[in-house]
Amino acid sequence: MSRYWSPIVSRLSPYVAGEQPRIQNLVKLNTNENPYGPSPKAIAALQAAADDALRLYPDPSATALREAIAVRFGVQSDQVFVGNGSDEVLAHTFQALLKHDKPLLYPDITYSFYPTYSRLYDIDVVEIPLDEGFRVRLSDYDRRPCGAIIIPNPNAPTGIGLAVMDIEALAAAHPDVPVVVDEAYIDFGGETAAGLIGRYPNLLVIQTLSKSRSLAGMRVGFALGQRHLIDALERVKDSFNSYPLDRLAQAAATAAIEDAEWFETCRQKIIATRDRVSGELQTMGFDVLPSQANFVFTRHPALSGAEVYSALRAQGVLVRHWNKPRIEDYLRISIGTDAECDRLLEVLKTLATAG
Numbered sequence: 001m002s003r004y005w006s007p008i009v010s011r012l013s014p015y016v017a018g019e020q021p022r023i024q025n026l027v028k029l030n031t032n033e034n035p036y037g038p039s040p041k042a043i044a045a046l047q048a049a050a051d052d053a054l055r056l057y058p059d060p061s062a063t064a065l066r067e068a069i070a071v072r073f074g075v076q077s078d079q080v081f082v083g084n085g086s087d088e089v090l091a092h093t094f095q096a097l098l099k100h101d102k103p104l105l106y107p108d109i110t111y112s113f114y115p116t117y118s119r120l121y122d123i124d125v126v127e128i129p130l131d132e133g134f135r136v137r138l139s140d141y142d143r144r145p146c147g148a149i150i151i152p153n154p155n156a157p158t159g160i161g162l163a164v165m166d167i168e169a170l171a172a173a174h175p176d177v178p179v180v181v182d183e184a185y186i187d188f189g190g191e192t193a194a195g196l197i198g199r200y201p202n203l204l205v206i207q208t209l210s211k212s213r214s215l216a217g218m219r220v221g222f223a224l225g226q227r228h229l230i231d232a233l234e235r236v237k238d239s240f241n242s243y244p245l246d247r248l249a250q251a252a253a254t255a256a257i258e259d260a261e262w263f264e265t266c267r268q269k270i271i272a273t274r275d276r277v278s279g280e281l282q283t284m285g286f287d288v289l290p291s292q293a294n295f296v297f298t299r300h301p302a303l304s305g306a307e308v309y310s311a312l313r314a315q316g317v318l319v320r321h322w323n324k325p326r327i328e329d330y331l332r333i334s335i336g337t338d339a340e341c342d343r344l345l346e347v348l349k350t351l352a353t354a355g
């Protein structure tokens with residue numbers, strides 16, 4: 001606290017990102033990064049872009065990237081907005097589309113940046129509890145006044161997804177308010193709602209290149225929606241930073257989007273490892289929520305979340321734990337390589353047997 005702070009800064013509760021420690025040989029399964037590198041074509045494009053042209057500002061509209069995304073999703077390039085990570089796209093969305101007279105609705109257990117943005121932009125919120133199985137129950141969203149809705153699909157940190165027809169039903173049930181679907185983890189088993197944007201003027205779909213395209217270090221995310229929604233995001237962006245994506249990020253992201261083959265191979269490897277890890281955890285007595293993401297959310301009935309987190313950490317395996325009601329005994333474990341997951345399972349086996 002300082003008397004020089006503005007009142008809004010004093011009231012903020014900043015998001016706490018997962019640790020990025022510099023410990024040698026750490027098995028890092030705490031921030032849902034992709035264990036496989038980005039497309040070699042993305043690296044080559046990045047290297048090619050590292051030239052004298054860096055003295056010039058980048059394309060403020062990221063035209064080539066937006067066109068590549070439009071082709072990939074079968075939409076028009078003016079239906080695509082890009083930003084510095086999907087966190088920035090989300091931040092602009094909160095400000096541009098989610099602040100209204102009636103409250104914004106989102107699940108009580110969800111991406112913890114949502115409460116942070118709501119505070120930053122002073123947005124009135126109602127958190128809708130997940131059901132006993134940690135599922136989003138869409139009928140709960142119909143029963144109260146609402147100015148906008150945001151839901152991650154699959155949800156984080158549960159990993160549980162909704163079917164695309166459920167997203168459609170949600171958009172259809174709330175035609176007068178923006179409905180935003182945060183699809184950060186959609187490529188690991190869900191079905192994107194991108195194909196619905198033509199029919200639902202209230203639907204905005206947000207994705208990231210950080211997870212399924214292994215570019216967390218590049219910071220690129222995007223939104224798909226009808227022109228009036230994209231316009232709102234552009235108005236905020238152009239009141240904030242004209243060049244959120246530098247030349248290198250634009251080049252790498254465009255090549256990554258175009259390399260469908262690399263994308264497919266990596267995501268299939270992660271899905272296979274996730275299903276194996278889920279099965280082995282269950283065999284050891286862990287409860288595992290059915291995940292459609294590149295992580296699993298799990299607990300052991302006889303061990304506290306804090307206990308398992310610390311024991312794993314002591315053995316050089318880093319996972320994510322939240323000291324929050326309902327989920328304090330759960331751990332979110334990102335899916336790494338098979339070797340990393342084997343190390344995780346080895347440590348957990350000793351704990352589960354001892355417990």
Ligand code: PMP
Nearest residue numbers: 085086087111156184208210221
């Ligand atoms: N949405 C969800 C649900 C996430 O878990 C994350 C990653 N922390 C993001 C968005 C943001 O990802 P990025 O900013 O790397 O695109």
